[in-house]
Amino acid sequence: MNIINFINRFPDESSCIEFIKEQRIQQGIVCKKCAGIKHYWLENKLSFQCASCGFRTSIKSGTVMQSSNLPIRTWMMAITFITATKKGFSAAELQRQLGMKRYEPVFRMYHKLRVVMGQRDERYRLEDMAEYDEAFVGKATKAKVRSQLKRGRGSQKQSKVAVMAESTPLEDPESGKVDKSCKYFKMKKIKNLEAKTAQNLIKEYIDSDSVLQTDKSTTFSDLSDCIDVHVREISGTDKGKFNLKWVHIAISNLKKHLHTYHMISERMMQNYLDEFCYKLNRRYFGQKLFDRLIIASIYPYWYDCG
Structure with a gap:
């Protein structure tokens, strides 16, 4: 409206x-x-x-x-x-x-x-086929300690976010080209990149009968207790980019979305993720x-x- x-x-x-x-x-x-x-x-x-x-x-x-x-x-x-x-x-x-x-x-x-x-x-659980990856997004840090924190991947200046997407491969009957459609997304702020953290999230938010697609990070080396079928691909390959297409798109859009806000604290980060996913999951409403x-x-x- x-x-x-x-x-x-x-x-x-x-x-x-x-x-x-x-x-x-x-x-x-x-x-x-x-x-x-x-x-x-x-x-x-x-x-x-x-x-x-x-x-x-x-x-x-x-x-x-x-x-x-x-x-x-x-x-x-x-x-x-x-x-x-x-x-x-x-x-x-x-x-x-x-x-x-x-x-x-x-x-x-x-x-x-x-x-x-x-x-x-x-209330939603992801079903059928799902993608899972992790991202780093900027957060507010005190000016006194900002210069002392390390840069790059895993920096204390960034929040760690788990990103999940429910995706389905679709084949064009005329061209034979395979692409993906996506229904729901989930994003959760996480404390670390440990395997146990990923396992707990997958158990909670992804149906165990689903096919899960991840990259070849050691974090995802053993998910046998969480999911029936687990496909691992190097995300840098063409096949890997296809497997993790929607989580990568979502991560890119999330970072653009968060640029609207100048200072997001670690404590409030999940609220911003919730708003982004709520709108994204209802993008056709x-x-x-x-x-x-x-x-x-x-x-x-x-x-x-x-």
């Missing part, structure tokens, strides 16, 4: 409240006190009241907006800006677009939405991405949304 459509659809706070109220009613509200499912709407309190025990659930309760003093329309407008572009959108730019005086509330709001994106994608993230934000912890 672009900003013009948003303004036409949600001209004021009341229209946003009505939209969130209808979404919550449609998906169902469960009383935290007695687990009752029948509720009455209290207009003057902006809350749902349980018909069984009288317990009240505010319109923000249980959503990503819980405990936030920001208007619902501000949250929804932020989601509009974030989902309207495939590229990165910094918190400073979001602050300017929202016309807010303070940076900290915008920063916290943006990261809460990134957490929601990550929680949604945790178009205008629907706004509604999907809205629903995910209303039920961030348990609801099975898109």
Whole structure:
């Protein structure tokens, strides 16, 4: 959804409240006190009241907006800006677009939405054929110690990221040329490049019946306990580039994406990875991405949304 459509659809706070109220009613509200499912709407309190025990659930309760003093329309407008572009959108730019005086509330709001994106994608496991590789991306380091850190691969100036992609070979019936299509991606910040780290990630996020493709790094020398079929190729060869095509594309795009943000701390890195993957996994959703993230934000912890 672009900003013009948003303004036409949600001209004021009341229209946003009505939209969130209808979404919550449609998906169902469960009383935290007695687990009752029948509720009455209290207009003057902006809350749902349980018909069984009288317990009240505010319109923000249980959503990503819980405990936030920001208007619902501000949250929804932020989601509009974030989902309207495939590229990165910094918190400073979001602050300017929202016309807010303070940076900290915008920063916290943006990261809460990134957490929601990550929680949604945790539900997916990669299947059939999967690629796995590791990458290094720049992170914020203190100026006093930056000059003392080593450069290049494995530098302390960089975060280590595991990249996984679900890919399927496709053959053109006319030319006979084989290419790959890709469905889902996963990216996880990791502490080290040890074999045990890779094994744990593969067990958690890739179906054991899949065909796994990696390079010939010693990290991947023994994955027999994690996967049924493991194909190892030197990534510098033409065949190797084909096998790891999508993880390499994703790594390249990730690095470009992160250039939008000037200083990303090690602690927050996973949130940025989650946002990148959430958008990448829904790259064909178009205008629907706004509604999907809205629903995910209303039920961030348990609801099975898109």
